[in-house]
Amino acid sequence: MASFRQLTIHFETSAQLPPPYSYQYELRLKPSFQFLHAQLKLSYTHREELDMDEIEAEGFTPNDDYEWEGNLEKVWRDEVEKLLNKTKVEKNKQPDEEADLLALAWESDQTIEGTPQNLEDWYYLAQELLQAIYETSGKERAFELHLLDITSQEVKESILTASFQTRTAQIKKISGGKSALRFYPWHELPHLMEVLYAPNWLSEGAHEQRPKRNGLYFSPGDGIWYEYGKQIVEPGKGAATLPKLKQFVNRLLS
Template structure:
């Protein structure tokens, strides 16, 4: 019997955001094909139901009137292995998607093998988001995500940064001029937590603090102090503490 890894030569991911309101609501189709060895991609992303919104309302939410995007090209083949691993470990649901979600269509030698609905919706949606971000980086539409962090203990100041290169699926940690590659899953989970709490921009500074504490810059030029300018939203999930711990582990690790 031919294994899944050897038989599948591509995947088509189709997503509908469902009941999410505009300007956030969107659909996309991402076709991935590695039958020739390279990872070929075709992306069509369309934002929906914006007809009733003014341009000002769209801009206020951080979007533009022209956010639709189409692309055809190649990605680094480093993405093929994690795609196959996720496919092989996924359990498929017999339930129809009602309020938005993602579907997966496997391709074998270019042949459509039928639409599947993954039970692990969040994992597939995150994978698709990572792939789209990889496309944006590859075509220079967006720069790699860089998080700067400062830890101040007594008179010791430690500056470091975490840069996520989606284009090559690699995360670089830098401290005192030295850099190293860190575990992808660990780093992505930490980045996800970084964007979980509430950032109070009225308390933000253009320079990192020098008093005892921890300070973070999420790439927009503003520094926020954890515990003062960065506050937990959910009292049952201490994101601020997890950010401190995550970066402290990176700082202490070699």
């Protein structure tokens, strides 16, 4: 059985982040033998300062608040417990207005409250837990990246699927009409995301149909294809994100 009885994560975006983007949430977690029970209440803040047209112009809706209660897979209970066991907190820490706020409160042999010293680890795990909730509830689908490398000699194709619901990732490689499946290490996923989205992705000129011409193409699960070097470009002069992406992609296609 888990070493904690209940954990509450409270999160608020930085005071520097304006509406309609600013939000806060409270995530309550209770472990059991077979799963991790989760209760999420997320609300967007300071929207009373904006007109509805301004909110919708940024791609939001009149009400983007979200609540959910249900069970997450046991693997998430294990991950939370693992991080809790190496977490120490600072009580009454003064908030930094330029940083997001994250505080913990949990019950084990005693009640512990405060800001975790390993804050970055908790930022990341909290984001993973939110994504697991969105997938478990059906709000969002599992992450999928479709790669297509077309040359005059051959066509290489790989599909990476990462499920936050089950905390597993796999790669399906398709070549010559045959497919092979292998697991992808979950701990490498953050680096993949970092490399993948370091360049700029431009929707203008992207393909709505599966490409047939020579080139290296990416489709991030939305059915739209972006070509390397054309719709996936350097974010600025002197940047060198594309070679890193190419190197990473070659590993996924091999």
